[in-house]
Amino acid sequence: MTTMTDASVREFKMPDVGEGLTEAEILKWYVQPGDTVTDGQVVCEVETAKAAVELPIPYDGVVRELRFPEGTTVDVGTAIIAVDVAGAAEPAPAETASVPEPAAEQPVAEEPKPEGRKPVLVGYGVAESSTKRRPRKTTAAVAEAAGLAAAALQGELNGHGGKSRPLAKPPVRKLAKDLGVDLTAVTPSGPDGIITREDVHAAAAPAPAVVPAPAVERPAAPAPVVTYDTARETRVPVKGVRKATAQAMVGSAFTAPHVTEFVTVDVTRTMKLVEELKQDKDLQGLRVNPLLLIAKALLVAIKRNPDINASWDEANQEIVRKHYVNLGIAAATPRGLIVPNIKDAHDKTLPQLAEALGELVGTAREGRTSPAAMQGGTVTITNVGVFGVDTGTPILNPGESAILAIGAIKLQPWVHKGKVKPRQVTTLALSFDHRLVDGELGSKVLADVAAVLEQPKRLITWG
Numbered sequence: 309m310t311t312m313t314d315a316s317v318r319e320f321k322m323p324d325v326g327e328g329l330t331e332a333e334i335l336k337w338y339v340q341p342g343d344t345v346t347d348g349q350v351v352c353e354v355e356t357a358k359a360a361v362e363l364p365i366p367y368d369g370v371v372r373e374l375r376f377p378e379g380t381t382v383d384v385g386t387a388i389i390a391v392d393v394a395g396a397a398e399p400a401p402a403e404t405a406s407v408p409e410p411a412a413e414q415p416v417a418e419e420p421k422p423e424g425r426k427p428v429l430v431g432y433g434v435a436e437s438s439t440k441r442r443p444r445k446t447t448a449a450v451a452e453a454a455g456l457a458a459a460a461l462q463g464e465l466n467g468h469g470g471k472s473r474p475l476a477k478p479p480v481r482k483l484a485k486d487l488g489v490d491l492t493a494v495t496p497s498g499p500d501g502i503i504t505r506e507d508v509h510a511a512a513a514p515a516p517a518v519v520p521a522p523a524v525e526r527p528a529a530p531a532p533v534v535t536y537d538t539a540r541e542t543r544v545p546v547k548g549v550r551k552a553t554a555q556a557m558v559g560s561a562f563t564a565p566h567v568t569e570f571v572t573v574d575v576t577r578t579m580k581l582v583e584e585l586k587q588d589k590d591l592q593g594l595r596v597n598p599l600l601l602i603a604k605a606l607l608v609a610i611k612r613n614p615d616i617n618a619s620w621d622e623a624n625q626e627i628v629r630k631h632y633v634n635l636g637i638a639a640a641t642p643r644g645l646i647v648p649n650i651k652d653a654h655d656k657t658l659p660q661l662a663e664a665l666g667e668l669v670g671t672a673r674e675g676r677t678s679p680a681a682m683q684g685g686t687v688t689i690t691n692v693g694v695f696g697v698d699t700g701t702p703i704l705n706p707g708e709s710a711i712l713a714i715g716a717i718k719l720q721p722w723v724h725k726g727k728v729k730p731r732q733v734t735t736l737a738l739s740f741d742h743r744l745v746d747g748e749l750g751s752k753v754l755a756d757v758a759a760v761l762e763q764p765k766r767l768i769t770w771g
Contacts, residue, residue, distance in 0.1 A: 316392055316393055316394035317372055317390050317391065317392050317393070318367055318369065318390070318391050318392075318393050319387035319389070319390050319391075320351075320363075320365055320366070320387065320388060320389045320390075320391065321384075321385055321386060321387050321388065322354070322382045322383065322384050322385060322386050322387075322388050323363070323384065324384045330383060330384055330478075330479035330482070331356075331381050331382060331383050331384060331479065332354040332355060332356045332361075332381070332382060332384070333354060333355045333356075333379065333380065333381045333382075334352055334353075334354055334376055334377070334378055334379065334380050334381075334382060334388065335352075335353045335354060335355050335360060335378065335379075336352060336353045336378055337351070337352050337374055337378060338350055338351055338352060338353070339351045339352075339371050339374075339389075340371065340374070341371050341372060341373055341374060342370065342371060343370070343371045344369075344370050344371075345365050345368065345369060345370070345371060345391060346365075346368050347365070347366060347367055347368050348364045348365070348366075349364060349365055350362045350363065350364050350365075351363060351364070351365045351371075351389060352388070352389070356679060360675045360676065360677075361678065361679065362676075365389070365391065367391065367393055368393060369391040369392050369393035369394075370391065370392045371389065371390075371391055371392075372390040372391060372392045373389070373390040374388070374389055375387055375388050375389060375390065376388055383477050383478075383479050384477075384478060384479060385477055385478050385479075386477070474491040474492055474494065474496070474503055475496065475498075475500065475501050475502045475503060476491055476496075476502060476503040477502070479505075480503055480504065480505055480508060483505060483508050484503075484508045487508060487509075487512040488512070489508050489511045489512050491503060491508075493511065494507050494508060494511045495507065495511075563622075564620070564704050564741040564742075564743065565741065565742040565743060566701075566703065566704065566739050566740075566741070566742070567739065567740055567742045567745075567747070567750065568701040568702075568737055568738065568739040569737070569738050569747075569750055569751060569754050570699060570735060570736065570737050570738075571735070571736050571754050571755070571758045572733060572734070572735045572736075573733070573734060573735075573736060573758040573761050573762055574722055574724070574731045574732070574733055574762055575598070575717060575732050575733065575734050575761045575762070576731045576732040577762065577763060577764055578598065578601050578602075578732075578761045578762075578764050579598065579717065579732045581601065581764045582596060582597060582598055582600075582601060585658075590659050591658070591659055591662060594659060594662040594663055594666060595662050595663075595665055595666035595669070596662055598714075598717060599637075599665065599689070599691055599714070600658070600661065600662050600665060601761070601764065601767075602689065602712075602714055602757070602761065603635060603637075603653070603661060603665065603689060604658060604661060604760075604767060604771070605756075605757045605760035605761055605767070606635070606687070606689060606712055606757055607633060607635065607653060607654055607661075607771075608756065608757075608760055608766070608767060608770050608771045609752075609753045609754075609756035609757045609760070610633055610654070610687065610753070611654065611770075611771070612752075612756055612770065613749060613752050613753045613756065614629070614631075615629060615744075615745070615749055616687070616709060616710050616740070616745055616749055616750070616753045617629065617630045617633055617686050617687055617709070617710075618630060618686075618709045618744050618745075619686070619707050619708060619709060619744075620709070620741060620743050620744055627744045630686045632652055632654060632655075632686070633652070633653045633654040633686055633687060634649040634650065634651050634652070634653065634684050634685045634686045634687075635649055635650045635653035635685075635686075635687060635688075635689065636648065636649040636650075636685035636686075636687065636688035636689070636705055636708070636711075637649070637650070637665065637668055637669065637688070637689055637691075638688060638689070638690035638691070639668070639669060639672035639673070639677075641672055641673060641675055641677075642675065646672060646677055646682060647682060647685060647688055647705050648668050648671070648672055648677045648681040648682050649668075649681065649682065649684065649685035649686075649688075650664045650665065650668060651684070668681070685705055685707070685708055686708055686709075687708060687709070687710050687711070687712075688702075688704075688705045688708060688710075688711040688712070689711070689712050689713075689714065690702050690711060690712070690713050690714070691713075691714045692713055692714065692715060692716075693714050693715045693716035693717060693734065694716075695716075696716050697715060697716060698715045698716055698735050699713055699714075699715035699735040699736070699737045700713050700715075700737060701713075701737060701739060702737065702739050703739065704739060704740075704741060708741075709740055709741045709744055709745055710738060710739065710740040710741070710745065710750070710753070711738070711739050711740075712736060712737070712738050712754075712757065713736065713737040713738075713739070714734065714736060715734050715735040715736065715737070716734065717732055717733070717734045718732070718733060718734070719731070719732060719733075720733040734761075736754060736757060736758060738750060738753060738754040738757075740753075756770075
């Protein structure tokens with residue numbers, strides 16, 4: 309029988325903190341066993357394949373146990389912390405009726421009852437009573453009957469005609485569904501009969517061909533042990549954001565046919581406008597830099613060429629044109645490259661865009677970007693110029709049709725009004741998905757961005 313102490317322990321399970329995520333790594337615990345926690349208090353920080361996220365506890369209590377140490381990758385749905393909530397609410401004593409026991413009662417052996425014992429709550433045992441008690445069945449008989457009843461009920465609920473539903477974690481069930489494996493036909497190898505990923509893969513793998521054994525078998529040579537000089541090499545496990553980025557880039561590079569076009573542009577007037585805007589009272593305290601005006605120029609170019617803002621639906625063989633712009637900004641963080649996006653950037657004024665850009669970059673550098681902020685992007689900007697690089701051939705963010713790379717802005721000799729003069733010059737590179745963006749459309753977008761940066765007053769006439 310479950311004790312009152314055990315019944316008061318609540319287990320907090322690893323939630324799915326992002327769309328479709330199946331696991332997360334525990335980066336840091338903010339509490340230890342014995343600490344008191346309150347509803348909404350952050351107890352740990354985890355890293356998913358998309359970002360670092362802080363997890364709040366949903367109830368009050370005292371930490372009983374941390375189930376996993378820092379650095380452990382845990383499947384979604386697995387309990388990670390146990391909290392004793394016994395002090396949150398005291399159970400009310402149950403009322404019992406006083407019934408006189410008949411004089412001719414056959415004596416029945418009962419367990420001794422401790423002095424001052426409280427009535428038992430419903431669901432935790434048999435309530436105390438002064439009425440006579442029938443002789444109990446043996447422990448084995450009770451356990452057997454309870455087990456059969458529970459099994460039959462569980463089977464009925466699960467719709468398996470009395471057969472229990474196979475035990476498997478949600479990620480394993482999804483894997484089985486993707487591979488077309490019937491979990492009821494899989495032999496479990498995990499503890500307590502739980503089906504593991506390896507069990508599903510084994511069930512999905514084709515049966516090995518039967519090869520007759522040779523008449524004389526020689527002992528197989530031991531597998532070579534791979535070693536390396538730790539003084540000369542360091543091996544870093546690929547996980548979290550970096551692992552997700554690598555998988556996404558490989559998928560994008562080998563799925564979407566990339567085309568990249570380049571243009572070198574005189575941005576002297578844009579740089580002068582940046583300095584003027586820094587003194588504007590409406591932009592005081594906001595992030596004003598060349599990236600802000602380049603982002604605005606790209607939004608103007610998308611407005612003039614809306615077909616660039618689209619995605620390719622492989623399953624339905626359709627081009628999905630977006631009537632909104634979620635502008636992604638590639639940001640380098642200690643955990644790797646991430647691409648959060650500014651939602652509905654097309655509707656924002658210049659001050660609003662500056663505010664959103666400042667919040668996005670600051671949050672990314674602190675490692676606090678939420679998974680939602682990195683979902684639903686339509687077009688991306690990557691600024692490689694901050695590293696002194698002239699330009700590059702950027703790879704599309706998965707699900708997007710275009711990405712603009714900004715090169716370093718340098719003082720260079722340039723022909724201006726018929727004379728060679730020192731001017732602020734940069735090179736832009738636009739990569740796009742050639743399935744839905746042809747050379748004409750890609751060229752128009754890049755040319756419009758360059759035209760705005762050469763003559764920023766077009767922001768007024770075109771925007």
